[in-house]
Structures are given as C-alpha cells and as structure tokens.
Amino acid sequence: MANLLSTKTPWDLVASAYADITMPMFRTYASAALKLLELKPQDSLVDIACGPGTVALLAAPNVESIDALDFSEPMIKILDDIIREQNIRNIKTICGDGQDMPYENNQFDAAISLFGLMFFDDRAKAYAEIRRTLKPGGKAVISCWAPVSESNGFQLVFGTLRQINPNIPAPQTDIESLENPEFFRNELEQAGFRDVEIHRVTGEIPFTNVKDFWNDMVQANAPIAMYKNSMSDEAWQEKNQIALNYLKEQTATKPEALQAHAWLGIGKK
Ligand SMILES: C[S@@+](CC[C@H](N)C(=O)[O-])C[C@H]1O[C@@H](n2cnc3c(N)ncnc32)[C@H](O)[C@@H]1O
DSSP states (O other), X not given: OTTGXXXXXXXXXXXXXXIIIIHHHHHHHHXXXXXXXXXXXXXXXXXXXXXXXXHHHHHGGGSSEEEEEESOHHHHHHHHHHHHHTTOOSXXXXXXXXXXXXXXXXXXXXXXXXXXXXXXXXXXXXXXXXXXXXXXXXXXXXXXXXXXXXXXXXXXXXXXXXXXXXXXXXXXXXXXXXXXXXXXXXHHHHTTOEEEEEEEEEEEEOOSXXXXXHHHHHHHOHHHHHHHHTSOHHHHHHHHHHHHHHHHHHHTTOOSOEEXXXXXXXXXX
C-alpha cells in the first residue's frame, strides 16, 4: 500500500474529493506547520507535493511568493482553478517530481511538504533537493503521521479497511520509520538540516454519521478509492455493507472526537 502512494494513479483518482473533503480537514496541520516557519511578508515559499493547495492557499496572503509543485495533473488543475477564481497573484504552480525539482539553487526562504514527502520513494533525494533550493538559513517543515495505534480516527479507518480487505495486515508501530519521532529527527539531521525539532500536532476527522463518514472515505482516501476501483460494482456493494455494519458497531458507543496525530519536523539549511 505504501508504494502505491508514491505513484500518481491514486492521487489523480481522488483529487477532486480530496479538495472538497480532505483539504479542509488538513488546515489544522497546515496552520501549525506555517506557524513554525515564522514567515515574513517578503518571503518566498515552496510547497512540495502541494495537492490542491492546502498549504499554498493558506500561506498566500502572508508571503511574497509561493511555488507549488505536485506530480498529479488533476491536483494541480484544481489549484489552478482556485487561483483563477480567487484572482490570487502570488502562487505559481507546476507539475513535477518533488525528488527532482525544476527550481534554482538557493531560491527559497522556506520549504514545506505536508503529508507529501513522507510518500516519496527516495526521501534522501527529496531532502537534498530541499537543501539545494533553500537559501542558507532557510527553514523546511515536513509532516508525517504518528503511529495509527495513537490515533482513534486512524484506528477506525484501518479497522474498517481490514474488515473489507482481510489481506491488509494490522498496523504495527515501526520504530524504523518516520512515525517514530527520534527516527524522524535523525533522518532530518542525517540529511544535513540543523536545529531540528519535532512537534506533535493533533487534528480531527469529522464524524457526523456512519454513512457520510464512510462516503467521504471512499471518495477521498486514496487506498480505499483504489480498492473500490479494483472490483466490480456488485463486489463493492458487498464490501460497502460490511464497512457500514462495522462502523455502526464501532461508533455506537463512541461519542468522542476522532483524532489524528501527526509529527511536524522542522530544520534549517
Ligand atoms: C496526502 S496528499 C498531500 C497534499 C497536500 N500537501 C496536503 O497536505 O493536503 C499527497 C500529495 O503528494 C503528491 N505526491 C506524491 N508523490 C509525489 C512526488 N514524488 N512528487 C510530487 N508530488 C507527489 C500527490 O500527488 C498528492 O497530491
């Protein structure tokens, strides 16, 4: 599943629903990441794996310029449409690979990759690209998810996925991955960043009722959307019912908010 998310197909598939459903939900993380960067009005920012512009749109009123890059054409098209509709003049978009960016050396004051770089096949290359394109002293923020076991929201989503696809293994905390904050810190330091700090930020997955929650997941969650696409409508209807039954059972006595914890790693060039 992790490898699939380093390819364009799942992101192209969910782009439109991602913009409607996931983008508003991720603003909590985007705001926290931007706060850490302490941007000034004259700053230039690069938003790597920008999606439909979760970070770029939020940052635009507060900086001089933003270069927003993503390898998914449908994601970039959505951002381009928003830029045009809202007459935003300081976001420049490009379709490209975050591991090989079409930017100059020492171009940016700050860089950010919100839930993007974490999926790349070659993170070392992506860090090297960030360091190459940042001005000396420039800051970068990278985000990734904390272990599923710590977030009741992700437990519910994974639990449902495993009901409809028993081949999916139970999520295990992997200490040799970015979900371990010490591993994350070490990786950023090894990549050459200094003054590295890892911050925890908590967002919420909205839940009003089982049907809407599951519909949103099926449209906007890339692994679930890919799984649905892999089978006939008839086969999916059966899976859908299993998912709805499981969610009803799990949420019958679950009034608390569904949380999703993430790590924000910040470092300087
Ligand atoms: C979870 S979305 C995050 C989008 C946005 N940053 C946000 O926080 O809402 C992951 C994004 O990474 C992009 N992506 C994944 N691998 C990429 C790569 N190698 N180069 C550029 N974009 C990539 C996908 O197209 C997708 O838009």
